[in-house]
Amino acid sequence: CPRLTTDFIGHSIHYYTTVSSTNNEAKRLANEGCPEGTIVLAEEQKVGRGRLARGWFSPFAKGIWLSVVLRPKFPPQEAPKCTLLAAVAMARAVRATGVNCGIKWPNDILYNGKKLVGILTEMNAEMDAINYVVIGMGINVNTDASEFPEELRDIATSLSSVLGRTVSRTDLLIALLHELELLYTQAGEEGFSPILAEWRKLSATLGQPVDVFGITRCFSGIALDIDEDGALIVQTEAGLEKVIAGDVSVRAK
Ligand code: BT5
Numbered sequence: 641c642p643r644l645t646t647d648f649i650g651h652s653i654h655y656y657t658t659v660s661s662t663n664n665e666a667k668r669l670a671n672e673g674c675p676e677g678t679i680v681l682a683e684e685q686k687v688g689r690g691r692l693a694r695g696w697f698s699p700f701a702k703g704i705w706l707s708v709v710l711r712p713k714f715p716p717q718e719a720p721k722c723t724l725l726a727a728v729a730m731a732r733a734v735r736a737t738g739v740n741c742g743i744k745w746p747n748d749i750l751y752n753g754k755k756l757v758g759i760l761t762e763m764n765a766e767m768d769a770i771n772y773v774v775i776g777m778g779i780n781v782n783t784d785a786s787e788f789p790e791e792l793r794d795i796a797t798s799l800s801s802v803l804g805r806t807v808s809r810t811d812l813l814i815a816l817l818h819e820l821e822l823l824y825t826q827a828g829e830e831g832f833s834p835i836l837a838e839w840r841k842l843s844a845t846l847g848q849p850v851d852v853f854g855i856t857r858c859f860s861g862i863a864l865d866i867d868e869d870g871a872l873i874v875q876t877e878a879g880l881e882k883v884i885a886g887d888v889s890v891r892a893k
Contacts, residue, residue, distance in 0.1 A: 642808075642810050642811055642814055643814070644814055644817060644818075645814065645817075645818045646677070646817050646818055646821045647821065648675075648676060648677035648821070649677040649679065649708060649817045649820055649821045649824075650677065650679050650813075650817045651675075651677055652674065652675055652677065652678040652679070653678075653679055653680075653681060654666075654669065654678065654679070654680045654681070655680075655681050655682075656680070656681070656682040656683070657682070657683050657684065658682065658683065658684045658685075658686060658700075659680070659682040659684075659685055659686070659705075660685065660686050660687045661685055661687050661688055661689050661776075662680040662681065662682050662685060662688075662705050662706060662707040662776060663680075663689060663707045663760060663762060663774050663776040664689075665680045665682075665707070666678070666679075666680045666707035666708070666709050666774040666776070667762065667764070667772075667774050669709065670709045670764065670771070670772040670774060671764070671772075674709055675709075676709060676710055676711040677708070677709070677710070677821075678708075678709040679706060679707065679708050679709070679817070680706070680707045680709075681704070681705065681706055681813075682698070682705045683700050683701050683705075684698055684699065684700040684701070684705070685698035685705050688705060688778060689760060689776075690758055690760060691747070691760060696758060696760075696778050697788065697789060697792060697796070698778060699783060699787060701782075702780070702781060702782050702783040702787070702798070703778060703779050703780050703781045703782070703783060703798070703809075704777070704778070704779040704781055704809055704812065704813055704816075705778055706776070706777050706778075706779075706813070706816075707774050707775065707776045707777070708726075708774070708775045708777075708817075708820065709772055709773075709774055710722065710772065710773045710774075710775065710824065711770065711771070711772050711773075712770055712773060712824075712827075712828070713770075713828065714770070714827075714828075715768055715769075715770070716763065716765035716768065716769070716770050717869070718832070718869070719761065719763045719765070719770060719773055720746070720761070720869065720870045720871075720884070720885075721827075721832050721835075721836075721869065721870045722761050722773050722775055723746050723747050723759050723761045723775070723870070724746065724832075724835065724836065724839050724866070724870045725820075725823050725824060725827060725832070725835050726759050726761070726775045726777060726820065727743045727746075727747065727748075727749065727759060727839065727842075728743070728819075728823060728835055728838050728839050728842065729816060729819035729820040729822075729823050730749050730757050730759070730777060730779070730816060730819075731743055731749055731842045732815075732819045733812060733815040733816040733818075733819050734749060734756065734757065734779075734799065734812075736815055737799055737803065737807055737812065738803060739751055739756070739799055739802050739803060741756055741757075742842060742843065742844030743839060743842045743843050743844060743845070744843075744844050744845050744888070744890065745843065745845040745863070745866065745872045745883075745888055746870065746872070746885075747759040747760070747761075750844055751797055751802050752797070753890075754794075754795060754796055754797035755780075755795055755796050755797070756779065756780055756796075756797055756798065756799065756802075757777065757778065757779045757780070758777075758778045759775065759776065759777050759778075760775075760776040760777075760778075761773060761774070761775050761776070762774045762776070775820075777816075779799070779812070779816075780796060780797065780798035780799065781798060781799050781800065781807050781809050781812060782798060782799070782800040782806045782807060782809070783796075783798040783800070783801070784798075784800070784801070785797070785798075785801050799812075823835055832868070832870075833868075836866060836868070836870070839866065840865070840866065843866075844890065845863045845872070845888060845890060846863050846864070846865060846866075847862070847863065847864075848862070848863055848890045848891070849861070849862055849863075849890070849891040850862070850863045850874060850888045850889065850890055850891060851888070851889050851891055852872075852874060852881070852883055852886055852887075852888050853886055853887040853888070853889070854883060854885070854886035855885055855886055859874070859876055859881065860876065860891070861874040861875050861876035861877070861881065862874065862875045863888065863890075864880070867882065869884075871883060871884045872888065
């Protein structure tokens, strides 16, 4: 029987067959004072959420639809780094299944340009202290290619589609929570630098020509690096641009 290997992440589990969004449940629990490391899992989400009010396709028993409640001690402006930390943990766990995935800034795990995983980090802070961070992660584990809705067929994939076999969601969850706790503990003790260094190595974005769809404007350039806050640095004809939030598409060369 597989067992959790963590000291606190996943020691309190809220499991649902059907839920609107695991992030919504996790935020409710966090507001009620649940312990750090509480996780919410659902077989199916009726209103799975992406960023900017976009949806997340979450079919019954096909994926891992998970939210983790953390209560980090670092300042609120460092919270976006939780997304990068989660992406590195996720890439490690996914790679251990044999899928050679990469990270697309800021929140996607891709294989061959198709999305395997999406991450949605939401924060609640008062004054200059974080109350909680909820890291929501959706992994397409055993979704068959034909099960994706039409509009996702060209942009989404699953571990089972890549590997040609079903993958144990329990084993993957245990590996993911293990990596997440290791990296989160490391970030608390040593800071984020080693995690950002690993992120750079796993990146499918750096060094590539990109189109940036920012909150207020769009531009093109070469993705050069991420800075210490996790922002993407893009070289454009007009100079360096720092992208804190937005969408980036890697352009075909
Ligand atoms: C994300 O947003 O990628 C964040 C997704 C986070 C989902 C998890 S599941 C557990 C937790 N509870 C929630 O309610 N959410 C989190 P974004 O970068 O905005 O990408 C959203 C876009 O990805 C959509 O507009 C679709 O184009 C595409 N998409 C939707 N469902 C997908 C899927 N299952 N696989 C791949 N792509 C998908």
